[in-house]
Amino acid sequence: MTQFARTWYRYASPASFYPLAGRLVPVFAVLAVLLAVAGLYTGFVVAPTDWQQGEAYRIIFIHVPAAWMAMFIYLVMAFWSAISLSFRTRLSAMMAQALAPTGAMWAFISLWTGAFWGRPTWGAYWVWDARLTSTLILLFLYLGYMALRAAIDDPRRADRATALLALVGAINVPLIYFSVRWWNTLHQGATVSLTAAPKMAHTMLTGMLLMTLAAWCYTIAVALHRVRTIIIEREAATRWMADLDEDESDPEYQARGTSMPLAAKERQ
């Protein structure tokens, strides 16, 4: 077994992952704040006024990262759902569950900020454009995912049902992305591409990318924090959780830097 596989299997266990996530949350939270401050400074102070859209374009510093995050988080959810269905690993289903509320939040922010950008530039808060409509469907998929999970009492059954929904719903993500190419839409095409030069000023692009990185770090921090909560909810009756509770009341717990509860580690 390779070192990667060993590490993967080790952290697929909620008992090992819980303390690791606890150590990563503050790192990503601090990074998110620093990147957001840098991104907002670049977006509002350094970046010039757009010659065509005026100051209204400054909404893109949150609209574009929110739209990217909403799409990407759904794909990550689908990935963890596929792993959960294939290998029946508890933590994979918990990861997918932890991402859904934040994905829904980004999808909502994407639609909200898009509406407030659309009003001054298109003259309407909402049009039944392919890009907007498919993003609205994405929000409904997130809400449906959370509603389905809440409706099923047995967590393992809920894992399987929601995993199927996440996988089927993933087809919507390429539809959102390519909608501006496949249909004649009011929404503009991609401004940033991996294969072409950016169609915007360097400082604008820098501000947008900094805000995107901030959104990434925020999402990772929140998802890790939420997955720890889900682990508490679902593993409360386990022995390792009881040991962890004892460990966390120990003032030396944080200083030890163990990747798993001491009591559980000593039993191994």
Add this chain to the structure above:
Amino acid sequence: MTAMLDWVRMDGYGFYIWSSYGMLALALVIELVALRGRRAAAQRRARELRADPVPRA
């Protein structure tokens, strides 16, 4: 002061810009408060469960 107000007005687009950023701030606050509440509730339930365990079927 005037320069500050001009900046807030954003050349007439202030309502659209600040409504967008304001909603983001509100959404982040709601998410973080909800997350904190859920974690506190989960920890409380876990302690209750350990104090008074119910045999599993």
